[in-house]
Amino acid sequence: EDPQADSSASPLPHLEAKIQQTHSLARLLTKYAEQLLQEYVQHQGDPFGLPGFSPPRLPVADLSDPAPGHAGLPVPERLRLDAAALAALPPLLDVVRRLQGELNPRALRLLRRLEDAARQVRALGAAVEAVLAALGAESRGPRPEPAAAAVAASTASAGVFPAKVLGFRVCGLYLEWVSRTEADLGQLAPGGPA
Amino acid sequence: MMDISLCVKRPSWLVDRKRMRMASNSQWLLLTAVLLYLTNQVNSQKKSTPHDLKCVTNNLKVWDCSWRALFGAGRAASYEVCIEKRSRTCYLLEKNTTIPPLLPGHYEITVHPLYEFGSSKSKFILNEKNISLIPETPEILNLSADFSTSTLHLKWNDKGSVFPHYSNVIWEIKVLHKKNMEIVKLVTYSTTLNGRDTIHHWNWTSDMPLECAIHYVGIRCYIDDPQFSGHKEWSDWSLLKNISLPPDSQTKVFPQDKVILAGSDITVCCVTQEKVLSAQIGSTHCPLIHLDGENVAIRIRNISASASSGTNVVFSVEDNIFGTVVFAGYPPDIPQKLNCETYDLKEIICTWNPGRPTSLEGPRSTSYTLFESFSGKYVRFKGDEVSANENYQLFLQILSSQEIHNFTLNAQNLLGQTESTLLVNITEKVHPRIPTSLKAKDINSTAVILSWHLPGNFTKVKLLCQIEINKTNSEHELRNVTMRGVESSNYLTTVDKLNPYTIYTFRIRCSTDPFWKWSKWSNEKQCLTTEAIPSKGPDIWREWSSDGRNLIIYWKPLPINEAYGKILSYNVSYSSDEETKSLSEIPDTQHRAELQLDKNDYIISVVAKNSAGSSPPSKIASMEIPNDDLKIEQALGMGNRILLTWNYDPNMTCDYVIKWCNSSQSGPCLMDWKKVPPNSTETVIESDQFRPGVRYNFSVYGCRNQGYQLLRSVIGYVEELAPAVAPNFTVEDTSADSILVKWEEIPVEELRGFLRGYLFYFEKGERDTSKIMGLEPGRFDTKVKNITDISQKTLRIADLQGKTSYHLVLRAYTGGGMGPERSMFVVTKENSEGLIIAILIPVAVAVIIGVVTSILCYRKREWIKETFYPDIPNPENCKALQFQKSVCEGNSALKTLEMNPCTPNNVEVLETRSVALKIEDTEIISPVAERPEDRSDAEPENHVVVSYCPPVIEEELANPGAEGGGASQVIYIDVQSMYQPQAKPEGELDSDPVGGAGYKPQMHLPVTSTVDDLDADDDLDKTAGYRPQANVNTWNLVSPDSPRSTDSNSEIVSFGSPCSINSRQFLIPPKDEDSPKSSGGGWSFTNFFQNKPND
DSSP: HHHHHHHHHHHHHHHHHHHHHHHHHHHHHHHHHHHHHHHHHHHHHHTTTTTOOOOOOOTTTTTTOOOOOGGGGGGHHHHHHHHHHHHHHHHHHHHHHHHHHHHHHTTTHHHHHHHHHHHHHHHHHHHHHHHHHHHHHOSSOOOOOHHHHHHHHHHHHHHHHHHHHHHHHHHHOOOOOOOHHHHHHHHHHHSSSS | OOOOOOOOOOOOOHHHHHHHHHHHOGGGHHHHHHHHHHHHHHHHHHHHOOOOEEEEESSSOOEEEEEEEETTTOOOOOOOEESSSSSSSEEEEEEEEEEOOOOSSOOEEEEEEEEEETTEEEEEEEEEOOEOOOOOOOOOOEEEEEETTTTEEEEOOOGGSSSOOEEEEEEEEEEETTTEEEEEEEEEEEEEEEESEEEEEEEESSSSSSGGOOOOEEEEEHHHHOOOSSSOOOOOOOOEEOOOSSOOOOOEEEESSSSEEEOEEEEEEEEEESSOOOOEEETTOOOOOOOOTTEEEEOOOOOOOOOOTTTEEEEESSSOEEEEEEEEEEEOOOEEEEEEEESSSSEEEEEOOOOOSOOGGGGOOOOOEETTTTTTEEEEGGGGGGGTSSSSEEEEEEEEOOOOEEEEEEEEEOOOOOEEEEEEEEEEEEEOOEEEEEEEEEETTOOOOOOOOOOOOOSSEEEEEEEEEEESSSSOOOEEEEEEOOTOOEEEEEEOSSSSOEEEEEEEEEEEOOOOOOOOOOEEEEEOOOOOOOOSOOEEEEOOOTTSSEEEEEEEOOHHHHOOOOOEEEEEEEEEEOEEEOOOOEEETTOEEEEEEEEEEEEEEEEEEEEEEOOOOEEEEEEOOOSOOOEEEEEOOOTTTEEEEEOOOTOOOOOOOEEEEETTTTTTTSSSEEOOOOSSEEEEEETTTTTOOOEEEEEEEEEEEEEEEEEEEEEEEESOOOOOOOEEEEEEEOOOOOOOEOOOOOOOHOOOOOOEEEEEEEEEEEEEEEHEEETTTTTTTTTEEEOOOOTTOOOEEOOOOTOOOOEEEEEEEEEEEEEEEEEEEEOOOHHHHHHHHHHHHHHHHHHHHHHHHHHHHTHHHHHHHHOOSSOOOGGGOOEEEEEEEHHHTTEEEEEEEOOOOOOOOOBBBEESSOOOOOOOOOOOOOOHHHSOOSSSOOTTTTTEEEEETTTHHHHHOOOOHHHHHHHOOOOOOOOHHHSOOOOOOGOOOOOOOOTTSSOOOOOOOOOSSHHHHHHHHHHHTTOOOOOOOOOOOOOOOOOOOOOOHHOOOOOOOOSSTOOSSSSOOOOOTEEEEEEEOSSSTTTOHHHHHHTTTOO
């Protein structure tokens, strides 16, 4: 084999490997996010754990629901949106962790899952950014400072119930965005539709 | 009501004018007119007179009086009011005016309108009882709300300064809510007027959050002055004041994050502009209570204690939900098991158990405050700072000058507070920490110094420490030491009374005096004490070698607690009266020495040496003190031990030595020995080397002046077992009726116990039969002999049968059980003498009987002949003739006897003599019959052949062979001929139709004897069938052909009938003839006793 040919062919497998790794990480975090959401509702009491319970999808600072037209966007654009959402999630998860620390101080597994989720979603966000960079699609520049502190303050003053709803919402968004990221990366992964 | 009387006085000038008008008649009309005028005037005056005097007061300082007057009342607003009781006082007053309060009693009040023409005075009687006390309408100074607690705060002034004296005041407060002003609370509140204006407060907590609906508050009062005797009435209600909702149009649920007592009720409302569809607490839906607008509320009764995250209350509108969280829990329990102690007298640690959980966590959890009243110091503790399994504890620094502490632990949460107290002298509650840095340093061979560090300020107290001393293979020892606490916290103590050259393990724990708690044990510290001179000489024994020339000295290594160090070597020396010799140093690994000694008595000495020095010598005499009175005894042990006893012997001054060995061991018998004190009379020998079933020899020696005397010799087992082998035995002698058995002793190694005896079984039996295997003592045919005399080595078994196989089994048994068996088969010899006797006796008896019978028969021969064998048989007894008769008579009942036409045969009667008697064919003449009874010259030898009818043969013997013969012969043999030398049955057997089956006349007494006949006889015998045993006593034979034998049961028997074709009878010879020799030539004793004649 010609070593030149190898060196010229190496970037592509490297990108594929990166995409594959990131996709695997997203898949893993999707599973963790499901477990976190399940664990979360278990500790909030009824009706949070009941099947029909569905609080309104109120907007959360710096983080929105995945848009309905998300799937129609080009993959790099989708990944940009994913990266932005993943970057907004860790501080929100930290806020939820703090609120739950007061509310359920003995729910150690829930608190640990929230801590892990914040750390893991940071890693996934960085990996997506790396994939974007490898694809040549830069992210949208510096992100604004997260408004998590303001969210925490306003939520704490609003009461425990809004704090529970906020946590429920954040955990739900966490699941949606890592799931969306997994799907978007699946478009790029070898064997995917793309 | 006032009781007022009115008096009207006519004026005097009107009377004078009337009298003047009557004087002038012309002036009648005028007079009438004047009269009318006057009447009108009178009426006018009546109406304008003050009436309905009414007085009220609101402060008891002045009375407000008013009265009514129609005319002029408004215009002429001035009245002269005079009050008269004892004195008269007049006031110029307005219509409604105030007067000072009057003292109790009746007063006459005169009201006279001033400047009013035609008016009259009015008089009233006024009393205090007619006065109404109506307080002034109170005024709410302030109404505020604490929405977090749903509490209204009301403030007003009682205006007490206007009242002249103390009075009780009852305030009535009403709370209304919603726009339709539903009264939700009506309450009275009592105060006292004290002459000064006082601001009063009233708080009320609403069940419903104040945010849920607008609330109004009004107040009125009632003054209950005991000194006032008039009417007392409620004041008017004050103006209502309300609490408006917060100016926030957002939908909210109230109360937010409320903490309530579990089991209580709570109202939760939702303030919204949207229509609320449902409300639920947890998963339970609740009915809605509608408030103003779209606001709704729900009432939750008896709420359960919440989980950590509280109980969710959720209101659902069309596209949204609103909620709040209720935390239902309990007030803190009284702290239990409050305990305060110190580890180091520097800091106090107080611990407690929080008791019942409050169900409130996080910011709502219980906070604890530990307060020390003497010092005023306190520390706080938040319940959420500990996890579930941690202790609740607080630390407080100790002041050096303070020993007594009075602690109060206060527990508080949003639902209440409790407290627990404890008074403690902290110097009595010292729980020292674990001692550290334990060190040990040896001082000498029996003492070490221990040092350790115990953190804490114990200078004011005494320390009590406990040292645990552990020695290998020994129980641990505890020693207590008391010492004063030192500032440096480093302590040391000496531990003495230790053993030299011993490894000790120390550890220590401490407490204080007075004792409260031990500290934990410190880490262990190991220390080896230094060596010392061995405390004792080695335990020695001596044995002479088997050849008796060398003396072997044995000694045991000194135990570590006696060696006091590492034994380096042993010194052995021996001395007699003449000399003392020493062997070279013997290394410590060797524990025996061999000495070549002469026959002199020597004292052998052994010493052990370690690095500290030599042990005291152990001495023993070489020669043994003889003992003539010695018996060997037996002993049994148990497990791996055996108890030996002996009698106390005051002469034994040293000690006793018990030596033992395996009895089967060759050479010097020494396995081990044991020394016991001289005052002992027993000891238990225990050894792991003891094995069950092994015989050991135990020798008990007593010591006297270093010489030993054998006192007892004992053989024993620690446990007996059954013998391992069976005794070897042999048959020494066998006779026809006895067997002599001899056996050998079982070797001791195989015996495995004390022999208790032998069991000998025997029974008839042959090798290779199943009986051999199953020989058991319980069987009926097995005989058992238990031989308990163990010295017996032989056994004669008698009363056996000759020439019989016997199965012999021998087994030995010990206290441990029955050993295996050894068996043998022996056949006894034949008993020839007995056999001869057994043959001779019956033969002799038979001969005697035969002789007697012969004599009797001879003597009664006439009678016998006449009876059984008359010369002329009675034809009626002749079956053949009967047959013919029957046939001739045509007896149909005897069909079987019907014969073919009878062809007479020839009957040949043979006579040994020359005289032959020819008989006609048609006649059957018995030779007996022809012989006259009294004939002396009888011709018994004549043989007569008589022809007779053969159908009988055909009838009874359907043998074709017989038929082939065509004729039968009846042979009459006289008695004499019967006694001819015997021959086997005659040649007619060849034509014997019986052949090999059926009855055969057994007594063949052949007339002639030929070889052929013998053969035939042999053949006949081989055909089996019944045979008489040639017993002459059984000669009462009944011929089956005899009619008598078949026709009746008559006991009259005969030797047959002449009609029988095969009968062999001997006829009794005539009386006068010489009897033939009765010795039946063919008979012998051997045959007589043989079961089978041919054998």
